[in-house]
Amino acid sequence: MKRIAIAIHGGASQDSDFIRQNKTGYEEGLKAAVQAGYAVLQKGGSAIDAVERAVNCLEDNPLFNAGRGSALNNQGKVEMDAAIMDGENLKAGAVAMVKSVKNPISLAKKVLEKTSHVLLCGYGALKLAKEAGIVLEEDQYFITGHQLDEFKQANLEETGDILLKKQVHGTVGAVALDEYGNIAAATSTGGTPNSLPGRVGDSCMIGAGCYADNRTCAISATGDGEYIITGVIANTISLYTELTGKNLQEACDYVIKERNKDTPGDMGVISINKNGEIGITFNCERMHRAWIDTNGNMEARIYK
Amino acid sequence: MKRIAIAIHGGASQDSDFIRQNKTGYEEGLKAAVQAGYAVLQKGGSAIDAVERAVNCLEDNPLFNAGRGSALNNQGKVEMDAAIMDGENLKAGAVAMVKSVKNPISLAKKVLEKTSHVLLCGYGALKLAKEAGIVLEEDQYFITGHQLDEFKQANLEETGDILLKKQVHGTVGAVALDEYGNIAAATSTGGTPNSLPGRVGDSCMIGAGCYADNRTCAISATGDGEYIITGVIANTISLYTELTGKNLQEACDYVIKERNKDTPGDMGVISINKNGEIGITFNCERMHRAWIDTNGNMEARIYK
Numbered sequence: 367m368k369r370i371a372i373a374i375h376g377g378a379s380q381d382s383d384f385i386r387q388n389k390t391g392y393e394e395g396l397k398a399a400v401q402a403g404y405a406v407l408q409k410g411g412s413a414i415d416a417v418e419r420a421v422n423c424l425e426d427n428p429l430f431n432a433g434r435g436s437a438l439n440n441q442g443k444v445e446m447d448a449a450i451m452d453g454e455n456l457k458a459g460a461v462a463m464v465k466s467v468k469n470p471i472s473l474a475k476k477v478l479e480k481t482s483h484v485l486l487c488g489y490g491a492l493k494l495a496k497e498a499g500i501v502l503e504e505d506q507y508f509i510t511g512h513q514l515d516e517f518k519q520a521n522l523e524e525t526g527d528i529l530l531k532k533q534v535h536g537t538v539g540a541v542a543l544d545e546y547g548n549i550a551a552a553t554s555t556g557g558t559p560n561s562l563p564g565r566v567g568d569s570c571m572i573g574a575g576c577y578a579d580n581r582t583c584a585i586s587a588t589g590d591g592e593y594i595i596t597g598v599i600a601n602t603i604s605l606y607t608e609l610t611g612k613n614l615q616e617a618c619d620y621v622i623k624e625r626n627k628d629t630p631g632d633m634g635v636i637s638i639n640k641n642g643e644i645g646i647t648f649n650c651e652r653m654h655r656a657w658i659d660t661n662g663n664m665e666a667r668i669y670k
Numbered sequence: 671m672k673r674i675a676i677a678i679h680g681g682a683s684q685d686s687d688f689i690r691q692n693k694t695g696y697e698e699g700l701k702a703a704v705q706a707g708y709a710v711l712q713k714g715g716s717a718i719d720a721v722e723r724a725v726n727c728l729e730d731n732p733l734f735n736a737g738r739g740s741a742l743n744n745q746g747k748v749e750m751d752a753a754i755m756d757g758e759n760l761k762a763g764a765v766a767m768v769k770s771v772k773n774p775i776s777l778a779k780k781v782l783e784k785t786s787h788v789l790l791c792g793y794g795a796l797k798l799a800k801e802a803g804i805v806l807e808e809d810q811y812f813i814t815g816h817q818l819d820e821f822k823q824a825n826l827e828e829t830g831d832i833l834l835k836k837q838v839h840g841t842v843g844a845v846a847l848d849e850y851g852n853i854a855a856a857t858s859t860g861g862t863p864n865s866l867p868g869r870v871g872d873s874c875m876i877g878a879g880c881y882a883d884n885r886t887c888a889i890s891a892t893g894d895g896e897y898i899i900t901g902v903i904a905n906t907i908s909l910y911t912e913l914t915g916k917n918l919q920e921a922c923d924y925v926i927k928e929r930n931k932d933t934p935g936d937m938g939v940i941s942i943n944k945n946g947e948i949g950i951t952f953n954c955e956r957m958h959r960a961w962i963d964t965n966g967n968m969e970a971r972i973y974k
Contacts, residue, residue: 490868
């Protein structure tokens with residue numbers, strides 16, 4: 367039997383009415399995405415193609431805050447970030463502050479494949495999207511009723527002071543192991559309702575919200591992005607396994623729950639290594655997550 | 671005697687005619703910048719104010735590729751990135767793809783001080799600059815004859831294929847220890863001649879080109895930014911000292927010369943810790959650098 371496995375997440379934070387009301391829809395969306403990524407692996411596809419496929423499903427699902435269903439910033443605009451990394455060769459691609467792009471993770475993969483850069487931002491990312499034939503959509507495609515309501519409510523209630531202090535949530539991601547022993551990670555986000563314009567978070571930052579190295583592990587993080595950046599969470603988990611020899615679950619638990627126990631932010635991570643071991647940790651009420659392990663068993667969970 | 675110290679850099683790469691022709695100017699610029707930062711520390715100023723001041727000097731000096739003297743991208747535009755981090759509280763601020771801002775490192779410091787975000791990009795960063803009263807300049811202020819010549823030459827010679835494969839250089843930075851035992855790091859860059867528009871490099875990425883934690887060290891990196899991102903260089907040096915107990919110079923040497931010995935890019939780092947120990951390593955022909963140690967001794971060097 368081929369040793370393949372995949373894990374995905376759909377964000378981590380405290381619970382909400384919207385999450386409780388849509389529990390079934392979220393569970394179905396998680397299962398569909400993890401199965402779509404797993405199908406790529408079953409057909410002999412690469413880990414990087416599998417994480418792209420799983421994230422595409424979450425980006426296309428309006429329940430998740432990435433691609434369609436992205437949050438609106440305080441200008442009423444969608445600005446999305448994404449990153450992807452290949453553990454075989456440490457190549458990475460990322461995009462920040464992009465609009466119009468249906469699947470930001472697929473544009474991040476084009477940055478990896480077609481340029482020597484890692485991160486393209488704003489109009490430069492959009493220029494590559496057009497040259498590479500990436501699917502674009504009108505602004506209205508991205509905006510769901512739920513996010514429009516959130517924006518209108520927040521825009522009424524939140525003062526400039528609140529905006530300057532606001533923490534930012536909402537991300538999807540995937541990690542996978544393919545039959546060739548390679549691992550990959552992908553992370554994609556639409557940001558948060560009513561954020562400052564131009565804010566770029568951890569999702570597109572290699573080492574923070576996304577990292578992959580065959581020698582250690584592949585990781586996608588989610589939660590309060592600013593603390594994931596300053597904690598350099600993904601690289602810290604990877605290097606912790608490298609330098610201490612701890613296993614992946616221990617490393618995730620240590621970095622999120624011990625090393626950052628005084629960090630006042632929500633954080634969650636999914637991770638995988640070349641043996642197909644999966645590590646998942648979060649410090650808040652819910653992390654939307656699903657995985658299919660090396661025995662082919664699928665799980666999808668929202669709460670602890 | 672107060673235990674204070676500072677180190678700065680003005681980029682690392684292979685040698686060039688321009689560098690050789692301006693050797694004296696570069697040495698004078700390095701000395702002026704390191705002395706300006708040191709003067710802040712001598713007056714009881716904080717490490718974060720000292721690194722801002724030193725980097726301001728390098729940004730204002732047209733010989734260095736940051737602020738005035740920034741490189742032009744392949745659209746003939748200046749786009750600058752910068753990041754600053756305070757080792758006392760792990761707070762960080764960064765800006766990417768900014769134009770018009772005379773001193774991007776000072777805008778990064780405003781992101782740290784005035785918002786809960788870490789990175790603001792493009793028009794969002796410019797909006798904060800205007801609200802915070804940051805000094806703006808006309809486009810012509812930033813463009814020097816040298817960079818205009820480089821742009822014209824590269825724009826004639828470089829095909830789309832070359833642009834997609836091009837590696838990016840040119841950064842300034844500083845690290846400092848103040849009398850209160852706090853350390854800080856700052857990095858600022860103008861990118862490279864004829865780069866793809868929207869390219870964002872390591873300089874504004876916490877954990878890659880900039881990192882500071884009182885418990886370990888403060889680091890500013892320079893060189894081929896894409897490899898500094900995928901190697902998550904600054905955080906890796908910091909965590910290596912934390913987990914192995916090696917000293918700072920050993921950690922810098924290990925990460926740049928051993929762990930990344932097969933990485934085909936130029937890299938250099940400056941670093942400092944709470945004892946005032948300074949670690950400097952680079953793997954290429956030159957790194958413009960200067961420091962004043964805890965005994966008050968100043969050095970300025972370009973080659974090995």
